[in-house]
Amino acid sequence: MLSQTVVKRLKEIVGEKNVVTDKVGLLTYGYDGTLLSGEALGVVSPTTTDQVVEIVKLMNEHDIKLVPRGAGTNESGGTIPSQEAIVISFTKMTKIHEIDTENFVAVVEPGVINFDLQVELAKQNFYFPPDPSSFKASTIGGNLGECSGGPKCFKYGVTRDYMLGLEVVLPNGKVIQTGGRNFQSEPGYDLTRIIVGSEGILGLVTKVFVRILPIPRAKKTMLALYDKVEDASQTVADIVAAGIIPTTLELMDNLLINTTEDFTHAGLPRDAGAVLIIEVDGYPEDMDEQVKTIGEIASKIAKEFKVAQTAVEVDQIWTSRRSAFGSVARVRPSYGVNDITVPRSNFPKAIGGVLKVAKDFGVTIGVVAHAGDGNLHPLILFDQRNKEETETVHKAEQALCMMALDLEGTISGEHGIGLVKKKYLDKEFTPAAMEAFRKIKRSFDPTNRFNPGKIIDL
Amino acid sequence: MLSQTVVKRLKEIVGEKNVVTDKVGLLTYGYDGTLLSGEALGVVSPTTTDQVVEIVKLMNEHDIKLVPRGAGTNESGGTIPSQEAIVISFTKMTKIHEIDTENFVAVVEPGVINFDLQVELAKQNFYFPPDPSSFKASTIGGNLGECSGGPKCFKYGVTRDYMLGLEVVLPNGKVIQTGGRNFQSEPGYDLTRIIVGSEGILGLVTKVFVRILPIPRAKKTMLALYDKVEDASQTVADIVAAGIIPTTLELMDNLLINTTEDFTHAGLPRDAGAVLIIEVDGYPEDMDEQVKTIGEIASKIAKEFKVAQTAVEVDQIWTSRRSAFGSVARVRPSYGVNDITVPRSNFPKAIGGVLKVAKDFGVTIGVVAHAGDGNLHPLILFDQRNKEETETVHKAEQALCMMALDLEGTISGEHGIGLVKKKYLDKEFTPAAMEAFRKIKRSFDPTNRFNPGKIIDL
The missing domain is CATH 3.30.43.10 (Uridine Diphospho-n-acetylenolpyruvylglucosamine Reductase, domain 2)
Structure with missing residues (x-):
C-alpha cells in the first residue's frame, strides 16, 4: 500500500x-x-x-x-x-500539439487515441499508417510501446517506421528529446528506435513526433473466397511474385468467417474455408490494372473473387475483419490471441503448423493473419475457469512460438513481449543477445524501476 | 607498433x-x-x-x-x-549469401559493394533502395555504419529502413543475431537499429539481412531549371503540397551546374541559378498524370522544364548529379562536404543560411541537396595548404551546423558523426541525452575498444 x-x-x-x-x-x-x-x-x-x-x-x-x-x-x-x-x-495526455502537413509530421501526446488522430488528420487529407485492430481505443503511446502493426504494414511498415522523435522521461528523472521534425536523421545512434517497442522499460514517452502521409488518391478493396486456407496462402505468394505490393493482404479462416458473420452480417459465405481481404492504393490511373492483375491471379484458385463497389461494402468487409478478435467470445468464454511471424514464403507451412498444434493439443484455433507480412494471429478458444484446459492452452501457445522459430520466424509480430512471451525470448535469442538486452536496460534503469518484469528479468 | x-x-x-x-x-x-x-x-x-x-x-x-x-x-x-x-x-567479406525474392530479402557480407549488390539484384528485377552517391565504391557495411541515405530517400527512406537483421560481433567477442528474415518484428527491443548508424562503436557487423524491393515498373526523370536557388525550393514545396511523393528531388546550384558540366557535358545551361532533378516511379498507367502535374507546378516558376526522353538522357542527368562532389576539385584543390538537414518547410531558409555563411566567412560554397528531405550538402571549396583559409572553413562548417539547429534541423543527415561532427553533438542533444549515448556505449564496450573517439568521447 x-x-x-x-x-x-x-x-x-x-x-x-x-x-x-x-x-x-x-x-x-x-x-x-x-x-x-x-x-x-x-x-x-x-x-x-x-x-x-x-x-x-x-x-x-x-x-x-x-x-x-x-x-x-x-x-x-x-x-x-x-x-x-x-x-x-497516460490517458489524460491527449493533446494533439500540431499537425504539420508541410513536413508530414504530427506532434502528439502519448494518450492520443490512434483513431482520434486519424480523424483530425483526415480533415487535412492526411493519415497515420499504423492502424492496429485496436485503433479505436488504443493510444499512440501504447502503439509505440508495443511497436504495433496493423493491416497496412505490408506496404507501409510498422509503428517504428513512423516515429520521428520522442520526448522521454528517463528513470533518473531527466528528460531527453530524440529525433524531431526531420525525416532522415538520428545522429549519434538511434535513441528513438531503442525506445519504440521497449514497453516502457527504458523510459516514459511524453511527446511523439509521428510521420504522417497524404491519403492515397485511390483505393480498391477486394475479397477472395477459398475452399481451403492453404489455397488463400498460394494467392498471397502469387500476388507478391507478380511484383504487386498491396496495402493489405488479410486472411481469416472458416471459424472467423462464421463468428464475424454472427456479428456483422457482411454476407461472407459461411462454408468458405478462408477469405482474403486485398486492398491496393495509389493513383486512380493504376487501380484498374492492379485490380485486373490481382483478379486474374486470385481467380486461378479462389472459388469467388469480387471487388467492393461501394463505400458501404468496403466498410462491411473491414468491420468483419476488425471485429474478429471480439467475435469469438460467443463461441467459448475465453480466448487467447497469439502473435507469431514467419518469412512470407513459410506462411503456408505456418498455417499447416497451426492446424497441427490444434490437433496435437485438442484445442480450437481460429486464424486471422496479416498474410503479406507472414504475421499470424491464431486465436485459441477455451474456458479459463477450466484449469486443465487453460494449462493445455498455454502449452499450445508455446508450441505455436516454437513452430514459428522452426520456420525461421519470430515469437512476436506486433503485440510485444510483455509478460506473456518473456519466457520464450531466450528461445529466439542467444545468451549473448539476452545479455545485451539486460545491459541496455541496466544502463537506462539500474534500479529496475520502470515496468519491472516486462520483456526481460534482470 | x-x-x-x-x-x-x-x-x-x-x-x-x-x-x-x-x-x-x-x-x-x-x-x-x-x-x-x-x-x-x-x-x-x-x-x-x-x-x-x-x-x-x-x-x-x-x-x-x-x-x-x-x-x-x-x-x-x-x-x-x-x-x-x-x-x-571488411573489403574481403564480399559474399552475397542469398537473394530471396520471395521474402524480399538479401543476405550479404558487410564488404559487398552497394553497386555490386544492385547488379545482382537487377538480374532478378529487384533493387536495394538506399543508394548514396558513393554507391559504386561504398560497402553495405559502411552504408549501415553511417546510416547512409541517397537520392531515393524521400520516397523510400534511409539505410535503417532496409536493415532486417544483423550478425554482430560484440566487443566481448560474442556473436549475436538480431532480427532476421522477417519484415515486421524486433522482439525485445530494437537491437538492429541501435547498431545501424553506430559507426562500429558498439559492434562489428559480419552479416546483413537487407530488405529489397521489386524494381518499379515505370520511372520518369525530369529536369527543371531556375534563375535562382530560392525558386527551385519553391517548386519542391509545391510538389509536396500537391500530395505527390517523387522518388527524388535533387537540387544543384549554379556552381555545381558548371563544375559538373566541365565533366559530363550533359548540356545543362551554365547560366542557370539552379537545377532540380525530379524522378517519379510507380505503375506505367500513372506516369503521365504525375509528370503532367509536376510539369504544371514547376513551369509556374522554372525557366525551363523538360522530361528525359531516352535512357541516355536519364544517364546524363544522373552522371552530373553523382559526379557533383568530385567535380569541384578542378575549382580549388580541396573541398569539404557538409551534411545538414532541416525540416522541409525550412529548406528555403536553409539555402539563405548557406549563402549568408558563404558571405560572412568569405568562402566559396556550392550546394547539392536532397531537397525533398531538407538535406543539404554545402561543399566548401578551399586550399588545405593555406592554414588560415582552412581555419576559416572550419568556422564556416560550424556555422552551417548551428544554422541547421536554429532551423529545427540536425547537424547530420546521412554522413554520420565520426570525428568531424563529434564536437557539435552536444549542441543538438542535452547533457542527459549525451549521457544516454555514453551509457549505451559503455554497456556494449566498457573498455572503449571499438572505434574509440568516434561519435562520443567517454
Missing part, C-alpha cells in the same frame, strides 16, 4: 482527481487485452511532462516501481502491474 | 596476405572521404565471422583498439584510425 505521504504528494503533483487509490479503481487498471491481471498500489494520471518528471522523482525517493499504461488494450501483459508498483496512466 | 607476437597471431588467423604492416600499406588505410588522416598500427582483412571473433579476442588479450572500415568513402572521419588502433577491413 502507498503511504499517506506518497499519496499526498501524488495528489499535489497531479491534482486530487487524477490519483486513484480505491480498491475498485485499482482493479480497473489491473487488466489489459490478455487474461492476466494484477493490482496497482495506486494509479496516477499526469497531464504534463513536468508532472511525469515529478512522479518519477517521487518514486525514486520512495523506491516504488511504476508501470506505464495507455488504453490497456495490449495483448502481451505489458501494462499489468505484476509486481508492487503504481500505474502511471 | 604491433608486437611480433600479435602480428604472428593475426597472420595465423587471417592468412599472411591479409595482414598489412608496411608503412605505405598502413598510410593507404589512414584516409577516408574527409581531409583527415591517421596511421593504423596494422590492417587486417578477415574473410569469415570466426576470424573476426578471433581478432576481437586477440585485441582484448593485448589491449589494442580497433577501427572497422569498409571502402573508406565516408565523409565524417568515421574510419580514420585517430587513436592507436588496428584497422579491421
Whole structure:
C-alpha cells in the first residue's frame, strides 16, 4: 500500500482527481487485452511532462516501481502491474500539439487515441499508417510501446517506421528529446528506435513526433473466397511474385468467417474455408490494372473473387475483419490471441503448423493473419475457469512460438513481449543477445524501476 | 607498433596476405572521404565471422583498439584510425549469401559493394533502395555504419529502413543475431537499429539481412531549371503540397551546374541559378498524370522544364548529379562536404543560411541537396595548404551546423558523426541525452575498444 505521504504528494503533483487509490479503481487498471491481471498500489494520471518528471522523482525517493499504461488494450501483459508498483496512466495526455502537413509530421501526446488522430488528420487529407485492430481505443503511446502493426504494414511498415522523435522521461528523472521534425536523421545512434517497442522499460514517452502521409488518391478493396486456407496462402505468394505490393493482404479462416458473420452480417459465405481481404492504393490511373492483375491471379484458385463497389461494402468487409478478435467470445468464454511471424514464403507451412498444434493439443484455433507480412494471429478458444484446459492452452501457445522459430520466424509480430512471451525470448535469442538486452536496460534503469518484469528479468 | 607476437597471431588467423604492416600499406588505410588522416598500427582483412571473433579476442588479450572500415568513402572521419588502433577491413567479406525474392530479402557480407549488390539484384528485377552517391565504391557495411541515405530517400527512406537483421560481433567477442528474415518484428527491443548508424562503436557487423524491393515498373526523370536557388525550393514545396511523393528531388546550384558540366557535358545551361532533378516511379498507367502535374507546378516558376526522353538522357542527368562532389576539385584543390538537414518547410531558409555563411566567412560554397528531405550538402571549396583559409572553413562548417539547429534541423543527415561532427553533438542533444549515448556505449564496450573517439568521447 502507498503511504499517506506518497499519496499526498501524488495528489499535489497531479491534482486530487487524477490519483486513484480505491480498491475498485485499482482493479480497473489491473487488466489489459490478455487474461492476466494484477493490482496497482495506486494509479496516477499526469497531464504534463513536468508532472511525469515529478512522479518519477517521487518514486525514486520512495523506491516504488511504476508501470506505464495507455488504453490497456495490449495483448502481451505489458501494462499489468505484476509486481508492487503504481500505474502511471497516460490517458489524460491527449493533446494533439500540431499537425504539420508541410513536413508530414504530427506532434502528439502519448494518450492520443490512434483513431482520434486519424480523424483530425483526415480533415487535412492526411493519415497515420499504423492502424492496429485496436485503433479505436488504443493510444499512440501504447502503439509505440508495443511497436504495433496493423493491416497496412505490408506496404507501409510498422509503428517504428513512423516515429520521428520522442520526448522521454528517463528513470533518473531527466528528460531527453530524440529525433524531431526531420525525416532522415538520428545522429549519434538511434535513441528513438531503442525506445519504440521497449514497453516502457527504458523510459516514459511524453511527446511523439509521428510521420504522417497524404491519403492515397485511390483505393480498391477486394475479397477472395477459398475452399481451403492453404489455397488463400498460394494467392498471397502469387500476388507478391507478380511484383504487386498491396496495402493489405488479410486472411481469416472458416471459424472467423462464421463468428464475424454472427456479428456483422457482411454476407461472407459461411462454408468458405478462408477469405482474403486485398486492398491496393495509389493513383486512380493504376487501380484498374492492379485490380485486373490481382483478379486474374486470385481467380486461378479462389472459388469467388469480387471487388467492393461501394463505400458501404468496403466498410462491411473491414468491420468483419476488425471485429474478429471480439467475435469469438460467443463461441467459448475465453480466448487467447497469439502473435507469431514467419518469412512470407513459410506462411503456408505456418498455417499447416497451426492446424497441427490444434490437433496435437485438442484445442480450437481460429486464424486471422496479416498474410503479406507472414504475421499470424491464431486465436485459441477455451474456458479459463477450466484449469486443465487453460494449462493445455498455454502449452499450445508455446508450441505455436516454437513452430514459428522452426520456420525461421519470430515469437512476436506486433503485440510485444510483455509478460506473456518473456519466457520464450531466450528461445529466439542467444545468451549473448539476452545479455545485451539486460545491459541496455541496466544502463537506462539500474534500479529496475520502470515496468519491472516486462520483456526481460534482470 | 604491433608486437611480433600479435602480428604472428593475426597472420595465423587471417592468412599472411591479409595482414598489412608496411608503412605505405598502413598510410593507404589512414584516409577516408574527409581531409583527415591517421596511421593504423596494422590492417587486417578477415574473410569469415570466426576470424573476426578471433581478432576481437586477440585485441582484448593485448589491449589494442580497433577501427572497422569498409571502402573508406565516408565523409565524417568515421574510419580514420585517430587513436592507436588496428584497422579491421571488411573489403574481403564480399559474399552475397542469398537473394530471396520471395521474402524480399538479401543476405550479404558487410564488404559487398552497394553497386555490386544492385547488379545482382537487377538480374532478378529487384533493387536495394538506399543508394548514396558513393554507391559504386561504398560497402553495405559502411552504408549501415553511417546510416547512409541517397537520392531515393524521400520516397523510400534511409539505410535503417532496409536493415532486417544483423550478425554482430560484440566487443566481448560474442556473436549475436538480431532480427532476421522477417519484415515486421524486433522482439525485445530494437537491437538492429541501435547498431545501424553506430559507426562500429558498439559492434562489428559480419552479416546483413537487407530488405529489397521489386524494381518499379515505370520511372520518369525530369529536369527543371531556375534563375535562382530560392525558386527551385519553391517548386519542391509545391510538389509536396500537391500530395505527390517523387522518388527524388535533387537540387544543384549554379556552381555545381558548371563544375559538373566541365565533366559530363550533359548540356545543362551554365547560366542557370539552379537545377532540380525530379524522378517519379510507380505503375506505367500513372506516369503521365504525375509528370503532367509536376510539369504544371514547376513551369509556374522554372525557366525551363523538360522530361528525359531516352535512357541516355536519364544517364546524363544522373552522371552530373553523382559526379557533383568530385567535380569541384578542378575549382580549388580541396573541398569539404557538409551534411545538414532541416525540416522541409525550412529548406528555403536553409539555402539563405548557406549563402549568408558563404558571405560572412568569405568562402566559396556550392550546394547539392536532397531537397525533398531538407538535406543539404554545402561543399566548401578551399586550399588545405593555406592554414588560415582552412581555419576559416572550419568556422564556416560550424556555422552551417548551428544554422541547421536554429532551423529545427540536425547537424547530420546521412554522413554520420565520426570525428568531424563529434564536437557539435552536444549542441543538438542535452547533457542527459549525451549521457544516454555514453551509457549505451559503455554497456556494449566498457573498455572503449571499438572505434574509440568516434561519435562520443567517454
